Amino acid sequence: MMRSLFSGVAGLRTHQTKMDVIGNNIANVNTTGYKSQSVTFRDLMYQTTQSASGANAETGTGGINARQIGLGVTTGAINTAIAQQGSAQTTNNPFDIMISGDNFFVVSNGSENFFTRDGSFYVDGAGNLAMTSTGYTVMGWQVDPETGEPKPDTVTALQIMNDQVKTYDPDGTSAGRVTGIVDRHDKNVKTAAGRIMNFEFYDNAGYLYTAKFSFHATKNNGSYYVVLDDIKDSTGASLPDDVKGKMSFGTTMEVDTAIQYTPKNGAATMTGEVEFSGTGVTTAKVAFDTEIAQGAINTTLLNEVYGIDNTTAGTFTKVKFDKDGGLTILEPDVQKSYYTPNTGVTVTTTVTQIDIPDGKGGMVSIANPVFDQAIAVPEATGTFTAENLLNLYGLSVTDDQVKEIMLNNDGSITVTKKNVNNAASLEFNPGNGKFISIGGNGQGLITLGLAAADGQRFKDITLDFSTCSNVNNNGSSTVSAAKGTSGGLEAGRPRGEMISISVDQSGVITAAYDNGMSRCLGQIATAVFANPSGLEKAGDNLYKASNNSGEFNGTGVDVTASGGKMQSGVLEMSNVDLSQEFTEMITTQRGFQANSRIITVSDTMLEELTNLKR
Numbered sequence: 235m236m237r238s239l240f241s242g243v244a245g246l247r248t249h250q251t252k253m254d255v256i257g258n259n260i261a262n263v264n265t266t267g268y269k270s271q272s273v274t275f276r277d278l279m280y281q282t283t284q285s286a287s288g289a290n291a292e293t294g295t296g297g298i299n300a301r302q303i304g305l306g307v308t309t310g311a312i313n314t315a316i317a318q319q320g321s322a323q324t325t326n327n328p329f330d331i332m333i334s335g336d337n338f339f340v341v342s343n344g345s346e347n348f349f350t351r352d353g354s355f356y357v358d359g360a361g362n363l364a365m366t367s368t369g370y371t372v373m374g375w376q377v378d379p380e381t382g383e384p385k386p387d388t389v390t391a392l393q394i395m396n397d398q399v400k401t402y403d404p405d406g407t408s409a410g411r412v413t414g415i416v417d418r419h420d421k422n423v424k425t426a427a428g429r430i431m432n433f434e435f436y437d438n439a440g441y442l443y444t445a446k447f448s449f450h451a452t453k454n455n456g457s458y459y460v461v462l463d464d465i466k467d468s469t470g471a472s473l474p475d476d477v478k479g480k481m482s483f484g485t486t487m488e489v490d491t492a493i494q495y496t497p498k499n500g501a502a503t504m505t506g507e508v509e510f511s512g513t514g515v516t517t518a519k520v521a522f523d524t525e526i527a528q529g530a531i532n533t534t535l536l537n538e539v540y541g542i543d544n545t546t547a548g549t550f551t552k553v554k555f556d557k558d559g560g561l562t563i564l565e566p567d568v569q570k571s572y573y574t575p576n577t578g579v580t581v582t583t584t585v586t587q588i589d590i591p592d593g594k595g596g597m598v599s600i601a602n603p604v605f606d607q608a609i610a611v612p613e614a615t616g617t618f619t620a621e622n623l624l625n626l627y628g629l630s631v632t633d634d635q636v637k638e639i640m641l642n643n644d645g646s647i648t649v650t651k652k653n654v655n656n657a658a659s660l661e662f663n664p665g666n667g668k669f670i671s672i673g674g675n676g677q678g679l680i681t682l683g684l685a686a687a688d689g690q691r692f693k694d695i696t697l698d699f700s701t702c703s704n705v706n707n708n709g710s711s712t713v714s715a716a717k718g719t720s721g722g723l724e725a726g727r728p729r730g731e732m733i734s735i736s737v738d739q740s741g742v743i744t745a746a747y748d749n750g751m752s753r754c755l756g757q758i759a760t761a762v763f764a765n766p767s768g769l770e771k772a773g774d775n776l777y778k779a780s781n782n783s784g785e786f787n788g789t790g791v792d793v794t795a796s797g798g799k800m801q802s803g804v805l806e807m808s809n810v811d812l813s814q815e816f817t818e819m820i821t822t823q824r825g826f827q828a829n830s831r832i833i834t835v836s837d838t839m840l841e842e843l844t845n846l847k848r
Contacts, residue, residue, distance in 0.1 A: 243829075270314070362393050373790070489654055503589045730749030
């Protein structure tokens with residue numbers, strides 16, 4: 235009878251232990267990273283009142299089972315559902331991190347490592363990543379200075395904020411690329427200024443500069459040249475001449491050009507004759523751009539060249555021929571006032587004199603001019619002296635290094651040959667417009683030499699022209715320049731301020747800067763155990779390694795190595811299932827009540843026993 239009393243007591247104690255575990259689970263229903271626990275029971279030792287006996291073949295008696303009386307129940311195990319993932323709670327705090335998988339964060343109090351699933355972190359006053367609840371530092375791998383990547387090694391505290399990482403050092407540009415189309419019909423490439431292209435780059439201190447380039451056509455299809463015209467700083471001021479004089483781009487080259495200059499003081503006027511000839515035409519000459527009165531009008535010429543009958547021709551009182559053979563009726567004002575020569579009529583123009591305004595109310599006259607013929611300058615004498623070219627056309631022979639010009643039949647001139655400083659030839663296949671070379675080296679690269687001017691200030695910049703083309707784009711060129719290679723490298727940068735920190739799925743912590751750069755600050759290491767349920771709870775959402783959990787090797791692992799990942803801006807909540815806990819609470823309560831009845835009934839039976847002597 236006393237055995238039943240002690241069995242009841244053991245049952246009460248054991249169910250109270252289970253209720254304690256249930257209460258702890260429910261209390262931690264909202265605890266970050268909490269793992270619920272469960273209790274299993276086991277029966278206690280048994281008192282054997284009679285041992286088992288086997289069957290006796292000789293006597294024919296059968297075997298008898300042992301007679302054993304149990305002595306109650308005790309706690310068999312308290313298990314932790316450590317492998318069961320808790321629900322995710324979004325916080326949008328980049329330092330709130332949830333692990334998906336069986337790994338644990340490693341944190342330290344300065345002398346001992348602990349393990350946790352609580353990823354609620356913050357940056358403390360020393361710049362360390364730490365637990366918000368305890369201040370324990372988060373452990374991980376530091377950055378290898380040679381590679382800039384995390385180096386797996388013995389875990390140490392992650393200091394992700396210090397003076398060295400708050401800013402990103404500036405760097406000079408060392409590469410650039412020129413892309414787009416140079417259209418042969420683009421009028422800009424045929425002017426003295428050329429088609430302008432600006433290229434921005436940084437010096438070693440992060441200051442921004444703009445190099446001005448111009449593209450120019452030559453007389454040969456597919457052949458162009460590129461000129462470095464100027465370099466300006468961010469204030470718009472050109473670099474000093476002594477600095478620019480040490481810079482280099484291409485060479486000084488003699489180029490064949492087709493740059494046209496018109497008279498700057500007004501249009502030139504020409505004097506000469508137009509001769510008409512052909513089948514059925516009586517060869518005749520008339521002065522062009524001269525008014526001819528009725529008495530001097532050749533009505534036969536009007537009939538043979540323009541098909542105007544004599545009656546109509548006789549009504550004209552004033553006409554004028556142009557140098558292309560066109561006829562304008564000046565008087566009277568008739569419905570049709572302009573005629574062109576009939577088909578089959580040959581027109582020959584002879585210019586006997588060109589008069590060019592000198593800007594002082596007078597004219598500079600050129601008698602019997604020769605067109606389309608090269609004239610060497612500045613050695614030229616007569617009309618096309620260096621002084622006249624400047625006064626009449628605004629062309630500086632010295633500044634523009636002009637070597638050869640050509641007179642056009644409208645009084646304009648064309649510069650056909652000149653020397654150009656800081657220039658590089660740009661060649662395309664005239665058949666298909668594909669790039670051939672820049673600078674005549676058969677490659678797509680050319681150097682903008684800046685280091686020689688000030689090596690402490692600038693880097694040489696390699697420009698890549700290989701993707702340019704010379705194809706039709708409706709008369710519009712689209713060439714443009716950008717810093718860096720096609721992969722975004724060597725673009726240079728200004729000084730950068732840190733603007734954000736992020737944590738990726740593998741735990742790598744990366745800082746972003748306002749100059750577009752990023753830097754690895756370290757990687758959060760994790761721990762894995764052969765038996766994670768064997769970890770000992772240390773309070774404060776922490777665990778310690780035990781003899782049955784397996785040891786932490788001091789280095790840790792990448793969370794992705796075992797198929798897990800980290801999610802930033804999310805916390806893992808408790809995995810307590812309230813419905814399960816309440817159900818367990820009911821069964822525990824009933825078990826406790828039943829065990830209390832054992833004690834009550836046993837006591838009543840003892841009372842009856844003592845009453846026997848009365």
